[in-house]
Amino acid sequence: MRRILVYLLAALAFVAAVATAEEEMDEDLMQSIEDTNKSLSSDLALKDDKAVASDAKDLEQMFSKVEIYFTHRGNADDAVDLARRSEQLTGEILKSVAAEDFDTAMDTSTTLSRTCKTCHRSYKKDKDKTKDKDKN
């Protein structure tokens, strides 16, 4: 009986941990998006269409995960919209590069970066702990 109780408690703890993890955005995913976005920007400047295609496809998949996350989380319609918009912009970048219009693609990538920032304003965990901010 005691063993059953222990197993039950362990299972409950595990479920709680998973639930807690799901409440928060995967920081590794966010970092990957940021790194890939920077790489994309560089690829566009260098007019490397193959590298652009690779990075853009990775970004599309990652933004899709972000969309799924916020959809499941609920009460975050704006974040879902921004994730969809990001996927859309990434698609536009691919189209521009396919047409060899790197200038438009670069402009779109800047818009994409701003879209990320818009979402961060509301949903990024605040790492700017200001306990000592007055002391610089």
Place this chain on the structure above:
Amino acid sequence: MSSDNRRDFLVKSGLGLGSAALSGVIPGLGAFSAASAAELVDPLAPKSPHFPAKVKSVIWLHQNGAPSTLDLYDYKPELIKRAGQEVPASFLKGIKTSTQGGVGKLFVSNRTWKQYGDSGAWFSDLVPNLAQHADKLTFIKSSVTVGATHDISILKLNTGDLNPGRPSLGAWVTYALGSANSDLPPYVVLYNGDREPQAGSVNWSSGFLPAVYQGTPFRPGSSPILYLERPESRSAVQQRASLDLLKRLNGLDAARYPNDTELRARVQSYELADRMQSAAPEAVDIGKESDATKELYGLNDKISESYGTVLLRARRLVERNVRFIQVVSGWPEGVDQDRQSWDAHSDLEKNHGVMARMVDKPIAGLLADLKSRGLLESTLVVWTSEFGRTSYGQSGNGRDHNPWGYTQWLAGGGLKAGYTYGETDEIGLQTADQDKAVDTYDLHATVLRLLGLDHLKTTFLNHGRSERPTVVYGKVVTDILT
């Protein structure tokens, strides 16, 4: 054999013998010609912009510590009406506050406000001299940034990143345009006060760009550059001869280490230092300025004297075609106060009373002086800060940091003078329209545009990655441009 010929013989024969020895020892080195020193490509040679520039020089007036533009330029009658009340929840939506002691009640200081000029721009009683130049200024009242500590936000203001390692805006400008005066550094940092800006030299660093593009700080006082003067025991001819030999020897090393940008910078710096010995003291010597000019810059007031001196030097550097002059506000001498910057978490009335008096007349004087000398149209003056201050109070009589909505302004060529872009909400806390938010990257993109540069095409290959001043962001604020 004359001494020059003898020296020439010794150098060349030494180099030749050395080369022969080395090429025998090191495979592949036989092709290296040591007899002729490698001529270095001048990294500071003038370069053309992407399109015609509207301005040639930038004076970047960093107001260190972050002034409350709610007490200078951003008149908010609703804030005055609600003073002493809690901040309504609707105004806090979408932002995360972290004020020590919690969000205070809405705070107003003892200001009177008036409109000035044809533009009708609002100015408080703290800036009566600047107010006279209302129609020269282009306000951006929807400035935003990341609200971290001062050091981090100052770094973002100057380099676009929260971590050290990126070039400052001045370094990018120098990289992209080169120098317009080979006798002076193209990028100079000025400051008043008794110490270098606290945020440090990372704010005028060249980052991953070649070291030659970093800013050169000029100290306050009569000797702006350490060790610039030639020792009395050495004549100008001796110095020149030493430098010529040093240049030849360095040239050999530079050819062997073509990727060593620090070596190139060092070589350039010796040559520049030689030229600067005569050019730099003259450039910053305000002794010959008229009494009327000195008074214009507030040099007759102890509070504004040091900052006014710095701005007068800035004008002289503009006259000598220095590209980017980064001015960091300090603190007037002899004034005793806890916070020696605009950082008024408490006692805002007293702090801003001093700081505004320190900068108001000098900046007004600078604008008037540039205008009268026909320089304003080819110069860009930027009032900027790492963030603004909150409309809610802190410590009872101060304001906390506000990255969500604050004011900056520009003046000079290529701008819609007497124009205001964007606004904050009714209490001056957040940008009213996020689509008009102007981040530091956007300000950088706009400054570069005025210099004739496309921020998307101002790039540098850093370890295989193409980098640009605006990182992955940046949108030119075209609405403020003519």
